[in-house]
Amino acid sequence: METLLERIQQGHFWDFPGGIHPPTRKELTSQHPIAEVPLPPVLYVPIKQHIGTIGQILVSKGEHVKKGQALTNGLNHLDVAVHAPTSGVVQEIKEHISAHPSALPELCICIQPDGLDEWREREPWADYLNYSKEQLLRRLQLNGVAGLGGAGFPTHIKSATNAEIEFLIINAVECEPYITADDLLMQEYPEAIIQGIEILQHMTGAKHVLIGIEDDKPLAVTAIKAAVGVERGFHVCELPTQYPSGGEKQLVQILTGREVPKGGIPADIGIVMQNVGTAYAVSRAIVADQPLIHRVVTMTGESIHQPKNVWALLGTPVSHLLDHVDFRPGLNQRLIMGGPMMGFTLPSPDVPITKISNCILAPSNQELPPESPEMPCIRCGECAIVCPATLLPQQLQWYAKAKDYEKLESYNLADCIECGACSYVCPSDIPLVQYYRVAKAEIKTQQQEKQKAEQAKLRFEARKARLERDKQERLEKQRKASEARQSTSEDSNKIEAAISRVKESATDKVAAAIARAKAKRQPTEDESPDNSEVIAAREARKQQARDYKESKQTGTEPESSPTDKKAAVAAAIARAKAKKAKLAEQSEATEQSKDNSSENASEQDDRKAKIAAAIARAKAKKAQQEDAESLGEENVEPKSNATDDKKAKVAAAIERAKTKKAAKEAEANAQGEAETQASDLSPEEERKAKIAAAVARAKAKKAQKDNDQGKN
Amino acid sequence: MTIIYALIALGVLALVFGAVLGFAAVRFKVEADPLVEQIDAILPQTQCGQCGYPGCRPYAEAIANGDEINKCPPGGESTIKELANLMGVEPKPLDDAHGQEDVKKVAYIREDECIGCTKCIHACPVDAIVGATRQMHTIIIDECTGCDLCVDPCPVDCIDMVPLKPKAESWKWDLESIPVKVVE
Amino acid sequence: MTFKIASSPHLHIRRSTHDIMQLVILACIPGILVQAFFFGWGNLVHIAIAIVTALMAEALILHLRSRPIKPVLMDFSALLTAVLIGTSVPTFAPWWITVIGTGFAILVVKQLYGGLGFNLFNPAMAGYVLLLISFPVEMTAWLPPQSIVHHQVNIGDAFAAIFTGYTLDGYSVAQLRTTIDGMTMATPLDTLKTGFTLGLTSDEITTNPVFGSWYALGWEWVNLAYLAGGLFLLKMNVIRWQIPIATLGSLFLMGLLGYMILPDSSAGPLFHMLTGATMLGAFFIATDPVSASTTNLGRLIYGAFIGLMVFVIRTWGGYPDAFAFAVLLANMCVPLIDYYTRPRTYGYSQGSSS
Structure with a gap:
């Protein structure tokens, strides 16, 4: 039984089940050297070109950037930076059609090249093997290296594996028909690729390196074999041409006979796989400190009359590349990014080239029938x-x-x-x-x-x-409070008692609020059609509101004691209840009060009641709109109660709530006033203005309702 | 006499089979989730109360007790179908009285307009609103169920329900939906 | 202009359903011609009747179902069903036999189940079984090979016999079946079966002239011709090896076992290989993709089951040949076979298929 390595050395590979042999049509482009194209008029650099998270944008509109300058940073582990592909000015940061099958717009940094192609400062690490794994990984992340094979997985994460790696597999299979980008890269830059592989091996600690190339690329095989030399011990594996042998899982199976377990990654079985293009990018990023700003793109298909591979800056619109390869679209022309098997069609030639775009295929309808x-x-x-x-x-x-x-x-x-x-x-x-x-x-x-x-x-x-817990606590306090009440004077006025208790101690504030709330609820619970009682209740409520404000002013220092927060919460609850009561009351004034009052009467403190209250509120609002006329007069008065308490925002909120009620007050000039106030903001008056704005909004809301009602 | 024998034989058989069935019913009892749990699992858990019950579980209980299955607008048609399937009844169209099925939305607070009243916080059934008294509030989009309950209580109307933006990651390969650009 | 949106892959192999069916029909031709040579022109007439019936029935039902007619007719699947029924019915069976069989196959077995791709059963075989059960006399009236019958029939006689029951010279089909010796003849399988019931040994039975000098006069050549057609289909990757090999293998094995255990009351394995519908069934009928199993292991099981059933029915059943029954029985097992023969998906450990 030969060992795994012996098998590999002798070129006895495994096979994967299935597979097909479509016409490869690589001869269209494989004989032409990689060409350069002029700078495009504008570059759309998508800030996300990989799997993972997006770094923060570092540039702003109008800023001048140098070639290779980072446009986003890579602070998070899953971030991969993107860089300016050439020097120029950031024209805009806006959404632009994406290089994704959905073509949904994505945030792009639009750069207008200045034609100087001026590099940022670089710090080459020629002695790359002397740097630590962490340093190298960090540099890969900052230089934006992500897998160029198709998925765009961040290279620094794949290489950071702590698993014991037996094989580093370099995927140079390029099984997808038509595409020759990797083929040409291997033919022209074998040394850089080998350098990149060395760095990857250094980082992952892989024992063996396998370079898988399909046997339909003899020139690339020769070039890589020559560059590998003998002393490195990399295995260049020539594989029979079959689709999809370049799939990660399939290549693992062909070379090692192992299968990546379900839901796992190759590292689980001691394998790391990198694309050959990624190896090149790694070498550029580490050795030359040149971030990933361009890549080889195969421009092919019969509608392209000068098919060839080009060096495309990331962010170059496809249309610009098409301009330089004699593209003559036919009827129902398809424009495919990627190969004919897995590529996706582009709805527009404005789509930019990204890190994962390896091919633009413009087939005629004869070669790839629709x-x-x-x-x-x-x-x-x-x-x-x-x-x-x-x-x-x-x-x-x-x-x-x-x-x-x-x-x-x-x-x-x-x-x-x-x-x-x-x-x-x-x-x-x-x-x-x-x-x-x-x-x-x-x-x-x-x-x-x-x-x-x-x-x-x-x-x-x-x-x-x-x-539920809060309710229990509240009930407990209420019980204590009622005990306390009985022990004090015979005063039956709950409100007065509550106020006095608030003055006595801060902790009792909560109880007071509850008491107040109860007091507020009292009138609604005892509702009867009799109008005088309603008025009395309203009177009591107004009184209570004033008292509340008083208590607020004379009470203990806000924001000092921990109980104050509790109190605030309680107060808020009280307000909520007040609003509920108020609404019920308002609707009471109308003829549709019956169901409301019965609903309110059955209310309890739990969640159920809140939902019911929401329904009641909705009904009340409707009723209010219909009957705003009659309500208006009564609501003038509370407005004047707005005091000069500006520090206490709670008070302001009450004011606003009242303002909201004041339907008739929402006059156009009031609104205008508020607006002018809001416009001349001085730092000290900001808060004031904000409150005013809120008031104005509330008024506007009312006014609008009135208008609506008027229309009705 | 033969009739009596026949009757005795039948009676004995009936007893034996009854005993076997009874034993099997106890011995091989299948522990299924209680009905309410199953219904609750189908409901979308927005806790919006549009069905008239204070949350999804109470509605699940109501359905188990015979309430209609078509009162859940956030769940929409698919939920009604699943419920109909579970309850063994015919699916019905959504009851308009409780609202219309809509695209998925989340609440959004216009933060510079928020006055920090905490009313929305109290309304939120899933505690998806962060904020404190007199502090600006904001909504945790990932937790928001789109129930709409915070919109009404807001005194300054600074909460909007906005549809979720389509994302490339959650795109459903609807090739028809891609806008094709016309070039020259 | 606009760019067209399409879903990957954009590259497709240029072989459609139409091409596949066409290749299968082409591969049938040698067998059909040899059959015509040995047993008279009747089967060509029946194929023609079947084709006309099939196309008309398909067009009619597609019209009733408001489906596009032309693309469906052009997939040639109805044509193939017709050819298979035409070759399966006895040479001089009356014309309405073919019409009923084909009509049932297309209208009920194929289209009422939803059309091509949705039929549980092989339409040709279901049609054939319907005929066999409903019209046993007509369906077993096979002629012995032309070389040993009394009356030679030409193409005109074939037409006349099929449409009127009598040849141009006024002979009935029953008369046509008599040999030079004045004996009424049946197929070798039928003869064998009758012989066994009479208590004869296989050696005694095979002296009958229908067996010829080898295994079954005429039938052996027909089977070899179908075998050639089948090998062509294998070569063209239209069918895969699993089903034919499993079918023939299991039939051969069973024949061998039977011959070893009871040499007197069973014919040898090669007899089973070269008589009746063996090769036609193994390469053209059992391999019908729609009603066969789709997994590799499933296809082996499916084929082996057919072979086994053919042997069992030929040996112990009431009918002389058994391919139609065996295929239908296997069709019924397909969902079960498919369910239990799901291949192991990449990355899953052996044994945990899901």
């Missing part, structure tokens, strides 16, 4: 034969069409790598991969929603428990 109408599945099973993940695509499409997500999961839909081999062979032209993508996205959303609902439930229950 999709034909879908026919029924005849269960021929060809898709299952070619599936590299050994799934059963014909069953999956059946369940995907039926939206049977449970079945889809049991048939391991999540393990589909979306390589497109099944759709490629399907005689019925079923867009299988599209069905899977839709189903996957739907499953993901459902899972997220389920999770969110679960979380909401937990939070709701936690809140309910808290409210």
